[in-house]
Amino acid sequence: MTVAGPTLAVEGLAKSFGAVRAVDDLTFAVRPGAVTGFLGPNGAGKTTTLRMLLGLTRPTAGRALVADRPYAEHPLPARVVGAALEASSFHPGRTGLAHLEAYAPQVGVSRARCHDLIEFVGLAGAADRRVGGYSTGMRQRLALATALLGDPPAIVLDEPTNGLDPEGVVWLRRLLRAYADEGRTVLVSSHVLGEVQHTVDDVVIIARGRLVHASSLSDLAGLAAPETYLEGPDPAAAERLCSTGGWDARPSGRGLLVAAPAAEVGAAAFRAGVELHQLASRGGDLEDVFLRLTADPEGAR
Structure with a gap:
């Protein structure tokens, strides 16, 4: 299957919280058909940038675009970009399946899609359990299922390996690789390069809210001193x-x-x-x- 993923772009993006400049004149693009690692230390401004990309936080300056227009201007944005920014934003009293079914009408998909996805992410045995009893890794899988509800051509994941066991990490790597190989756009944030270096094609690295490097992974490797x-x-x-x-x-x-x-x-x-x-x-x-x-x-x- 071939999917035409959208280009994700931020242009002169900035965000201040009082006197704190969380994101400062940030510009980069994420291409379709590749897995891009969005990297930086904790507090570098990654999550704030992703929230601006998804219309959840208003920029102080600049703009964030999905296929040349703001995310919120797409008629069904969740069918364009599937996102998982937090693995804790679940109602603890809902079951995993009920969580997906609550989002299904907003995304415009059937309950059958929810059943398929709960199985796809490895939670079929816990579909009827309350999310409040889920482990961190199970919540990560449910967050991913939520992001995939609309079968979007672009996926944005914030620290998706947190809480996953080694088997889960390998599974996620293969999934992201397969999605990119279909032509989709995949953006994954992390504060540890080692977590994503076996998965990504491109890297965007920020520190203190500013861009410090953007290239292919192979070009980044070229900066490493040979021994x-x-x-x-x-x-x-x-x-x-x-x-x-x-x-x-x-x-x-x-x-x-x-x-x-x-x-x-x-x-x-x-x-x-x-x-x-x-x-x-x-x-x-x-x-x-x-x-x-x-x-x-x-x-x-």
């Missing part, structure tokens, strides 16, 4: 090799971890006649890149 593990029978020769190459090196296991690409280290070892028993690229650490991009330039106070 190479080398090990040989003559440690002194390996250290001289690093010194001649001008590379920083530190002990690691029986060898050295060198701040240089493996191809460069291997070529230098060949020219110098230095025998190596192991030469392995360790790549860069995306989490280090993320922390560097989002670090407070003035430091913690």
